[in-house]
Amino acid sequence: xxxxxxxxxxxxxxxxxxxxxVSTDSLLDHVRLLNILxxxxxxxxxxxxxxTRYGKDDLIFREGDPTEYFHxxxxxxxxxxxxxxxxxxxxxxxxxPGDLFCCDAAAFDGGHHPGTAxxxxxxxxxxxxxxxxxxxxxxxxxxxxxxxxxxxxxLNEAQEKAKILALDRADQRLAALLADLATRNGIKDPQGIKxxxxxxxxxxxxxxxxxxxxxxxxxxxxxxxxLVSGTANRLVILDPERLKAxxxx
Amino acid sequence: xxxxxxxxxxxxxxxxxxxxxVSTDSLLDHVRLLNILxxxxxxxxxxxxxxTRYGKDDLIFREGDPTEYFHxxxxxxxxxxxxxxxxxxxxxxxxxPGDLFCCDAAAFDGGHHPGTAxxxxxxxxxxxxxxxxxxxxxxxxxxxxxxxxxxxxxLNEAQEKAKILALDRADQRLAALLADLATRNGIKDPQGIKxxxxxxxxxxxxxxxxxxxxxxxxxxxxxxxxLVSGTANRLVILDPERLKAxxxx
DNA sequence: TCAAAAACATGACATTCGTCATGTTTTTGT
DNA sequence: ACAAAAACATGACGAATGTCATGTTTTTGA
Numbered sequence: 001x002x003x004x005x006x007x008x009x010x011x012x013x014x015x016x017x018x019x020x021x022v023s024t025d026s027l028l029d030h031v032r033l034l035n036i037l038x039x040x041x042x043x044x045x046x047x048x049x050x051x052t053r054y055g056k057d058d059l060i061f062r063e064g065d066p067t068e069y070f071h072x073x074x075x076x077x078x079x080x081x082x083x084x085x086x087x088x089x090x091x092x093x094x095x096x097p098g099d100l101f102c103c104d105a106a107a108f109d110g111g112h113h114p115g116t117a118x119x120x121x122x123x124x125x126x127x128x129x130x131x132x133x134x135x136x137x138x139x140x141x142x143x144x145x146x147x148x149x150x151x152x153x154x155l156n157e158a159q160e161k162a163k164i165l166a167l168d169r170a171d172q173r174l175a176a177l178l179a180d181l182a183t184r185n186g187i188k189d190p191q192g193i194k195x196x197x198x199x200x201x202x203x204x205x206x207x208x209x210x211x212x213x214x215x216x217x218x219x220x221x222x223x224x225x226x227l228v229s230g231t232a233n234r235l236v237i238l239d240p241e242r243l244k245a246x247x248x249x
Numbered sequence: 250x251x252x253x254x255x256x257x258x259x260x261x262x263x264x265x266x267x268x269x270x271v272s273t274d275s276l277l278d279h280v281r282l283l284n285i286l287x288x289x290x291x292x293x294x295x296x297x298x299x300x301t302r303y304g305k306d307d308l309i310f311r312e313g314d315p316t317e318y319f320h321x322x323x324x325x326x327x328x329x330x331x332x333x334x335x336x337x338x339x340x341x342x343x344x345x346p347g348d349l350f351c352c353d354a355a356a357f358d359g360g361h362h363p364g365t366a367x368x369x370x371x372x373x374x375x376x377x378x379x380x381x382x383x384x385x386x387x388x389x390x391x392x393x394x395x396x397x398x399x400x401x402x403x404l405n406e407a408q409e410k411a412k413i414l415a416l417d418r419a420d421q422r423l424a425a426l427l428a429d430l431a432t433r434n435g436i437k438d439p440q441g442i443k444x445x446x447x448x449x450x451x452x453x454x455x456x457x458x459x460x461x462x463x464x465x466x467x468x469x470x471x472x473x474x475x476l477v478s479g480t481a482n483r484l485v486i487l488d489p490e491r492l493k494a495x496x497x498x
Numbered sequence: 499t500c501a502a503a504a505a506c507a508t509g510a511c512a513t514t515c516g517t518c519a520t521g522t523t524t525t526t527g528t
Numbered sequence: 529a530c531a532a533a534a535a536c537a538t539g540a541c542g543a544a545t546g547t548c549a550t551g552t553t554t555t556t557g558a
Binding site: 080082084085088090092093103104105107108114115134137138139141144145147148149151152153154155156158159160161162163165166167208209248 | 334352409415
């Protein structure tokens with residue numbers, strides 16, 4: 001069940017790296033870390049960043065690979081997963097544009113990635129060598145504070161997730177996930193809140209620590225109760241409030 | 250089941266704060282964050298730190314309280330817990346001497362504590378006002394880097410915990426916990442590795458996301474299989490290797 | 499030291515959830 | 529447009545775990 005590294009062949013939009021520095025770009029305005037830098041620091045950092053594109057069958061890095069780069073999501077969605085030896089997978093976090101990753105493991109000085117980073121569709125990633133990242137943090141207290149805040153939020157998120165996994169039933173965990181995705185990433189739609197990324201029952205199962213069958217059955221109930229509608233490509237949250245209530249009942 | 254705030258009465262070693270600065274002290278040598286500071290910064294930081302003692306029935310702070318201080322564990326063990334409205338509890342982390350806490354939530358500028366900090370027995374805590382903590386981080390890139398590394402490790406830990414909760418059975422989670430406690434905090438003993446803190450079946454249940462009864466039954470099996478021995482006050486890990494094997498099977 | 503409280507233990511039973519098998523519907527790539 | 533692959537769906541069954549009830553042992557505090 002663990003996916004093999006995809007052949008980097010004949011797919012049009014597969015991994016390709018531009019070594020040139022990243023120019024000032026409206027997409028980058030979403031990246032807080034870059035916005036708080038002084039103009040000189042910002043220029044310097046942009047010179048160190050390079051952009052890479054990945055397709056849905058690529059992996060940005062795998063669990064156990066040595067850490068070389070600090071990363072920022074520029075466009076698209078990236079899944080952070082861990083797997084067991086017998087092929088079961090657990091999705092730790094969906095990274096969205098502006099999210100940082102390997103801002104931590106990189107600190108291990110040559111440590112290894114604790115999980116795999118996998119694009120969900122086409123993504124654009126900015127990256128920077130570890131050394132340049134460290135230099136940026138040492139030069140700019142603002143950047144360091146920003147990373148501390150970011151990591152603090154990620155830690156709180158991860159602990160909240162652990163609490164939910166430890167104490168709640170599968171239907172509550174799924175309701176919490178859907179409500180959270182709706183408020184974080186949802187897009188208003190005539191019938192409700194549409195989720196912008198493809199999300200299969202299996203994807204949800206990996207996110208809430210349940211099997212695909214269990215998620216299918218629960219989604220069936222949710223659909224019957226008019227809480228959600230649609231499947232992977234057009235998943236719409238109809239009643240986030242009632243989902244939240246269900247999650248914490 | 251949610252414990253009420255204990256009356257701060259007639260218990261001999263209950264919460265008491267010294268407003269005086271902390272003098273150079275061999276116990277502080279364990280705190281990496283303080284050791285990496287330059288001599289001037291170190292003096293300045295020590296002047297900002299104050300020491301507080303708590304007993305086992307005190308709470309250092311509760312979930313929902315506003316964040317005011319940055320904390321360091323000087324002596325003893327502190328439990329970080331989250332609870333649900335219906336009284337179920339989940340222990341997120343056992344903090345040991347040298348551990349930092351609220352190095353993150355404090356970054357929210359007046360945010361609220363996402364969990365409760367509860368001493369397990371008598372503890373000594375160093376703390377520093379949020380403002381002084383920020384100043385330290387801005388002045389010293391070394392301190393900021395240290396906090397980033399610390400938070401990165403905590404994030405990885407939390408995500409590993411989430412993975413275990415999502416994918417493993419209760420006996421595997423318990424085995425992983427016991428093996429981990431043995432290697433992290435265990436003390437060599439003629440019959441095996443003794444755990445230095447009191448740890449009831451209920452404590453373990455809260456740490457692995459299971460009920461007390463389930464943990465009692467599993468511990469019964471572990472005892473029969475000569476993997477562990479003893480109860481709360483004298484818990485001894487007899488075979489950490491076999492526990493680790495069980496955890497990842 | 500002694501009584502009360504907490505921790506530990508065990509059984510019966512219910513619930514939740516995973517597993518496996520099978521079939522239908524939707525999506526994908528050419 | 530069409531075949532293949534993925535995703536979705538459902539039922540039967542069993543394993544893991546929670547719940548409740550009850551009893552024993554250990555620890556605690558005066």
